[in-house]
Amino acid sequence: MMKLFLSPTSPFARKVKVALIEKNLYPEVEEIRVDPWSSPAELIRVNPLCQVPTLVTSEGLALANSDSILAWLEHHCPRPALLPAGDPERGRSLAIAAQAQGLIQYTVDIVLERRRPTSQRSVTFVDRRMAAILRVVTALGGEWMPLPGFGIDGIGVACALGYLDLRLPEYPWREASPTLAHWFTAVASRPSLKASAPPT
Template sequence: MSASLTLFFSPTSPYVRKVMVLLHETGQLGMVNLHGVTLTPVNPNADVNEHNPAGKIPALQLADSSVLHDSRVILDYFDHQHGGEPLIPRDGPERWRRLTLASLADAVTDAAILVRYETFLRPEDKRWDDWVLGQCSKIDRALAAFEDAAGELDERFDVAAISAACALGYLDFRMPDLNWRRDCPKLAAWYSTVSQRPSLVATAPVH
């Protein structure tokens, strides 16, 4: 049976990667047709804009042609489609803690992408060093919090761990000189182990 869902996709997007990891972990990859796109804020994609007015990926077109967008929404959708243990706790304090950790990981990714845009896409004479430093400070604060929470990430591979692993993978991919492992040894040890999971190996971005 052919896939009935279409995921607007780029293999280097850390937000798309979160969705792909969950699909691998829950055995749902075969349900999805991958529609590859390349886009930046100054190079939008018409197909994406048609389905997601924000012009961002991932976007997921369902069988009825309706579209979900934002990785957190799509993760929640797919987490309700499998019969295994939920990767997003359904209720209680654990739900809010794991979603908060996932949100912090997304903040790392957001800041890293803004640094990437400022230092790679923006013309050199228009770059704002203080802006980059501000984003790097966000990353540093978030990583310090994850260093304290490394034991929590190790409890289970769920939305928090997926989001943190994808954020750290993006730092290694786009900010290889950051050397975050020096100041976060517990987080580095966790990531060294978790990054060997088949779902993360299969979705690792390549230059």
């Protein structure tokens, strides 16, 4: 039995949950819901970083960091594959997944910045992140469109867009990238995305 520490709103944790469901492994997973910001002892015991997601394998190995967990999963449970076997698709998938991961991190950066007292907030920093988010969303709807199928690139992009809708609902990413909006609507019906959707 594997253990997955997650919080229902974490987009990083959602990537891992979606990948586990897509690989038909979720029946073997015990889901442990925690709030990492309250520093729960059970999370710190396995992951000194005190972050979700943390996956504890059936051998007792505690893995942090969504991309490291996905890499471990792909190697240990190769079917169905979430990463193309050959180049250039494999490289493209990793490149798109990296943009998606950055998109999530930049959105989190803005959320954390907004939680700071007004006097401590940096407008310059938020503007820089906002500008990058717009560039990434545009690229993901164009040259870096997720590959056909639903691998780690599509998983990352879907979780990133879901998180944008959750945390920055006023952000007009669909207008910036109608093609990406169309793709997002098409994949939204996947059971893995439905089962992992954040509470509204």
